[in-house]
Amino acid sequence: ADLGRLLVRCQDQPGIVAAVSTFLTAAGANVVSLAQHSTAPEGGTFFQRTEFHLPALPAALPDLHARFAEQVAAPFQMDFTLTDAAHHQRVALMVSRTDHCAMDLLWRTRRGELPMTVAMVISNHPDLAEEVRSFGVPFVHVPATRDNRAQAEARVLELLAGNVDLVVLARYMQIITPAFLERVGCPLINIHHSFLPAFIGAGPYAKAKQRGVKLIGATAHYVTAELDEGPIIEQDVVRVGHQHDTPDLVRLGADVERAVLSRAVRWHVEDRVLRHEGTTVVL
Amino acid sequence: ADLGRLLVRCQDQPGIVAAVSTFLTAAGANVVSLAQHSTAPEGGTFFQRTEFHLPALPAALPDLHARFAEQVAAPFQMDFTLTDAAHHQRVALMVSRTDHCAMDLLWRTRRGELPMTVAMVISNHPDLAEEVRSFGVPFVHVPATRDNRAQAEARVLELLAGNVDLVVLARYMQIITPAFLERVGCPLINIHHSFLPAFIGAGPYAKAKQRGVKLIGATAHYVTAELDEGPIIEQDVVRVGHQHDTPDLVRLGADVERAVLSRAVRWHVEDRVLRHEGTTVVL
Amino acid sequence: ADLGRLLVRCQDQPGIVAAVSTFLTAAGANVVSLAQHSTAPEGGTFFQRTEFHLPALPAALPDLHARFAEQVAAPFQMDFTLTDAAHHQRVALMVSRTDHCAMDLLWRTRRGELPMTVAMVISNHPDLAEEVRSFGVPFVHVPATRDNRAQAEARVLELLAGNVDLVVLARYMQIITPAFLERVGCPLINIHHSFLPAFIGAGPYAKAKQRGVKLIGATAHYVTAELDEGPIIEQDVVRVGHQHDTPDLVRLGADVERAVLSRAVRWHVEDRVLRHEGTTVVL
Amino acid sequence: ADLGRLLVRCQDQPGIVAAVSTFLTAAGANVVSLAQHSTAPEGGTFFQRTEFHLPALPAALPDLHARFAEQVAAPFQMDFTLTDAAHHQRVALMVSRTDHCAMDLLWRTRRGELPMTVAMVISNHPDLAEEVRSFGVPFVHVPATRDNRAQAEARVLELLAGNVDLVVLARYMQIITPAFLERVGCPLINIHHSFLPAFIGAGPYAKAKQRGVKLIGATAHYVTAELDEGPIIEQDVVRVGHQHDTPDLVRLGADVERAVLSRAVRWHVEDRVLRHEGTTVVL
Missing domain, CATH: 3.30.70.260 (ACT domain)
Structure with a gap:
């Protein structure tokens, strides 16, 4: 203290x-x-x-x-x-159906590994409601599709307004619009898979498999108007080989994603990450 | 035996x-x-x-x-x-000015770590002549520029014809034409820097620095007509941070490049790498 | 199938x-x-x-x-x-108070990442009852201390007899006697922290801290009569530095422990691990 | 400047x-x-x-x-x-027959990667004389055995006195006596293999092989009167498996040793390493 x-x-x-x-x-x-x-x-x-x-x-x-x-x-x-430092940041998680990143953050927060409070979990699917609530965290279902994007974003902004210091996109598969970013009033951290070299578009693990990549990775970054181009906070990789099929790559990728995201969120809520132009300084 | x-x-x-x-x-x-x-x-x-x-x-x-x-x-x-297995493959190295990859292969071969014979080193610059020859390996200077590409490639093909089982591009900075690939009659392995995500074009380390990447890596692959798109044999990365300037990234990248290239070459000359469509199987 | x-x-x-x-x-x-x-x-x-x-x-x-x-x-x-391969092995977890390894195995099993059935969790403390049961897995509290060891082991053997193919010591802090090993009738896998060099006895993380170690790790191995000397199945490490205090080392060590243990258990239940004298072959 | x-x-x-x-x-x-x-x-x-x-x-x-x-x-x-910072430290390397660490330091110094001057190489064997001298560095053969230890150490102290700021034991296989340490007047850095868990005594790679270790490593540390117990500067590991025989482990261990030693020496000559009781702080 x-x-x-x-x-x-x-x-x-x-x-x-x-x-x-x-x-x-x-x-x-x-x-x-x-x-x-x-x-x-x-x-x-x-x-x-x-x-x-x-x-x-x-x-x-x-x-x-x-x-x-x-x-x-x-x-x-x-x-x-x-x-x-005793004042914990209030964090909202946004998640779609894939649960590994959100669950890992909830679990680590409960274990006392992450000095933050998860204020709410917002999802465009109802699937994770029960599991999230077992952590004593509010779960709000905000259906979001291409057709109701403006309306859904307005609902999310209403939930977040004044309530959170950080939004973590823990495998949230909807596009975030520049309009949302302008109005949200706090930083957003996103996690996505990464490869050397990059494989653009849908099915990146399958493409990586076709090229014979030996490493698959994940990148946690701040969200900016350029999709997946924001300042990088943390990255890591895991070694793979021809014996791994595409589902193996997805499973191994999930482990890297949650490890990288939890480190990035930890550093952010400990006030270690300073943004500067397109990059970060992690002190 | x-x-x-x-x-x-x-x-x-x-x-x-x-x-x-x-x-x-x-x-x-x-x-x-x-x-x-x-x-x-x-x-x-x-x-x-x-x-x-x-x-x-x-x-x-x-x-x-x-x-x-x-x-x-x-x-x-x-x-x-x-x-x-006792029959060592004959390998030609092609290199420009940057010596770390070629030297590492020569050094490991002399130490008995790579079961192969370096038949010759071909360079478009005369700089490394003395150092290469101190290993008892022939060094041939074949000046190559945009203007004399056809002539230079013809000279290289003449040197290689019937003499080698493998060509390793150990940081050879000239473009290899599809015509050369068709006529060379043996596989080529290339090494290049890699990042998550990829940074295309000139000055990739500087671009990676601007984006705040936390890992820099290298990829060894077979050369195909699509530049830097051939089947991947091996990859690795090293962790970096904001405290590293661009020359640091280049230095750390050099260490990864030579480690990755020497593993890829080793596996190739031990007949471990099978190509299949765009990928490899390393057995 | x-x-x-x-x-x-x-x-x-x-x-x-x-x-x-x-x-x-x-x-x-x-x-x-x-x-x-x-x-x-x-x-x-x-x-x-x-x-x-x-x-x-x-x-x-x-x-x-x-x-x-x-x-x-x-x-x-x-x-x-x-x-x-469709016949899942039945696995008992034994755990004391520290939950990260047991929870990770339960979680991965539920996600379908581990082809096995957790038949029961046995603990010498009642603390984890509720959490374990939320996975639909029976939790049995068998108090065990130095004084009632024979009796406690008899009770555990009774629970295990005929019911399981594997016992995983997921941070179970009681000594396992040679008598227990002789009678249990199935293999046991244990996880423990590991360092380069080793630090023997109590408080290993504090000792590692005093020596300035830069890597802390974990080893998963089969249990034999020689405590912590059984054949090694899997190991991994994480990088640390002077900025990490002893609780940081414990937290980072926990992440390595659960990653290593889950890989070792996965390989075991996929019939990949063959024991041979003091070592293993992982095929 | x-x-x-x-x-x-x-x-x-x-x-x-x-x-x-x-x-x-x-x-x-x-x-x-x-x-x-x-x-x-x-x-x-x-x-x-x-x-x-x-x-x-x-x-x-x-x-x-x-x-x-x-x-x-x-x-x-x-x-x-x-x-x-422009004043380079003068460094003496001591080496026996195994050359990979000494060569790596000489090579990196010539490439400008290590801001230091190698003042001399001292060896208890004549084998590396020619190779060392090709770098323009004096090589001095000081035969050392159990029987002439005092005499050999006196000769080495004579060579070092006033000439160097650091001694690097780059795989020097003779024991360094406490008397030598007292009189040498500068720090010594040593490199040795490391395992999780440790394998004591002769033939550690063979012992590690028998136990089925999955990681082999190296530790660079300051030399103190307690053999191989000095403050650790840097460590790293490489992954191995049952398919590697003992010579493979030795070869892979050599790569880790030279990488770890070169990082430790670099940090030392950049004045980054502070000793404190049994540990180090690397700033």
Whole structure:
């Protein structure tokens, strides 16, 4: 408890680390961990994640925020967030019929492995209702098809509005429109299969099989208007061979998908992931 | 010594394993290892690799070949090869300026890790002459540019004709024409970088960096008329992060490239790789 | 359906593969896959796993077994098993308080990823009763401590007798006595953490942390009278660093443990694992 | 150029990061990268590695060192080192007959992958003389056996004295005595094979084979008086199976050994590795 997290981003320039750490020390905080990154030796963008211990943090936070904004963020033209690590992010999962990713996140959250609260699960199919509710998590069925997309998205936005800090597409097979992204007001993380090289379109595991690929993988990324082109948070692969048929590839792919997604979500809710143009910095 | 290798490929049908193994047993051979694969439970293509021990194999091979052709291959309409494992394949390396793949193959061959003979190294640059020759391997400089492609390929074909069983493109940066492939008379293995997802065109490491990829990899494949689209023999990846700049990615990629290429070449010269349509079976 | 599995083990000698495959072909079976291994070029032990398709297999199996015993197994002095792949093995899980391995096996079985039936879960603690029963699997609480070991083992043997083909120790923290092993009448698979190098005794993750290990792993093995020294079925590792504290290592270790255990159990129930002296052959 | 590296270690306490970064900023330096670690939330040991850019660093370094010692290191009771990244460490390799690790380090150094200078190679066998000298590196043969150990170590110490910053035991099969360690005056890095679980004594690959291990690995560590028990810098593994015989394990182990050793050496000469009691922090 009393663990705070400060994330900053600004144009790289001399004196940032000194200014931030001097501010925290003066405020009575002790730096517990500090990671930083600059995108270039000269003229790059600077990122820093600082965890600090400050007695009675919850009470001190508003004032600390105001003073940091004025004394440090303003002169350095910084973007920053200042949060209490004890405050769990509220997360909505969206899922279609394939359950492995959503179940893995619910399970890990219950085991205490993911510092977050699953606020709700939204699905365009009713299939997973019972299983989700056995975790004590609300399940909402919002039928979605090509024909009622606008209406379905409006219903989902209504459910999410003001209620969540993050949406995880845990194998949600409907398209997310740019209009939805503009209005949702929080980041979305998606998971999808990945191959070397990529196999575009339907049936990618079957195509990978035809080409004799030896590795199948998964990528977790932030959702942007360009489908499956958002900044990558995490990736992993598993080795396969000619002895695996397409259903084997799907099964092995499922294991990689849930491992990669759970790591990406964990890093996000621990405030480790900073977005920058098309990429991420994981501190 | 006296270790033979029999590779067969045919339409899958009952009795193949029995026919092959009964033939070998009757011929006085002892099966040392046997691996097989069928592409489908019904109506697939069948592949088998058998290693066997037969006293005085070199003397017995021509007769064994003739009898297998008549007694087994003909009735089952099999493709087959029958080789003496002691007979090393002769391999030509083609390389441009980047030396890590060619050096790794030369080094492993000298250490006895690759059962093959490097017959020659052909390069479109003179840079590696001295280093290659220190391994006791002939180095031939064949300048190749867009403008003299036909002439350069003719010169290379002249050098290879009848002299090699395999060509390895160990980071050879010139395009190989379909005309060359038709005339070369032996398989070619190529190595190239790979990513999840793929980044097409020039500067792939820089593009991967911009997207925040967490894994970079390499693919070894047979060369076909479709550039970089041939059947995959082997792949691997290495984990990277935001802290790696583009030169780091290139350096780490080089390590994966040489590991993947040396495994692919090893499996090929051990007669483990069977091609089938766009894929491979590695037995 | 109608998929049979034949496992054989005998002294290596010429003609085994031919005899087995000729027998199957004559019986009207089609070999679907065949894998074999010999422990030495001369005088080794030979192992073979053959999957075959035979119409109306369930009805044909008893007669096939009797004829194989007489015509092939007897002359070659073979051990063999002949099974119907459609017949799922009955598996008992034994677990203490830590649930990740048992839950993973129950979950994968329900998803159809593991071709087996979980016949019961036995625990020396009542904690997991509700969760196990939600999978429709009987849960039996058999309190076990140092003081009542003989009595507790007798109770467990009573539950298992005649009911199961395999016992999986899915993080069962009580010692298994040699007397129990002699009487249980089926194989046991255990999972435990593993490190390079090994850290013996209590608190291995803390010891690994003190030494700065960069990889933590898990080993699944058959249980023998020598504690944690039985033949290894599967192993894997995950990369760690100084930034991980001991609870992180435990959490990451749990992920490796369940992945390794589920693979080992899967291979066992698919009749892929042959034991030989202190080792295994996974075909 | 003009890139400096500051490593500090002290009792964790509030204000360290602020003091260090404020000092550097006041000195006109720009922090390029900063990584830190504390071994415990309260009362731990604190480590920090800072890379900074300072114009005309070589000329400024002596004064910077003196002022840092007085203004920061003294009040915080810090250990610290302050170096110019352009100043390559001088490294001696010690090797017996097995060449893969020494060759890999020489090769990577020539390719510019390792920012260091190989000052000499010392071997207790003459075998590698020619190959080492082809890299332009002095090779010194110091015969060493059980009988002349004291004399041989004296000769090696004479060669090293004042000439090197690091000794790498690149498969050097002679015992290093505590007396040697006391007098050598620089750190030693060793590489050795590693398994899960460990196999002690001679012939570890054969023992691993008998147990059916599925992973073989390598560990690079600092040498301490306890043989093979020093703080671990890096580890890695490769997957193996029953199809690999003991020579295969040795060959695959060699690949892991050179990969692990080259990473450990790289991190050491980049001043990334801090020792702390029995462990390391790699920043």
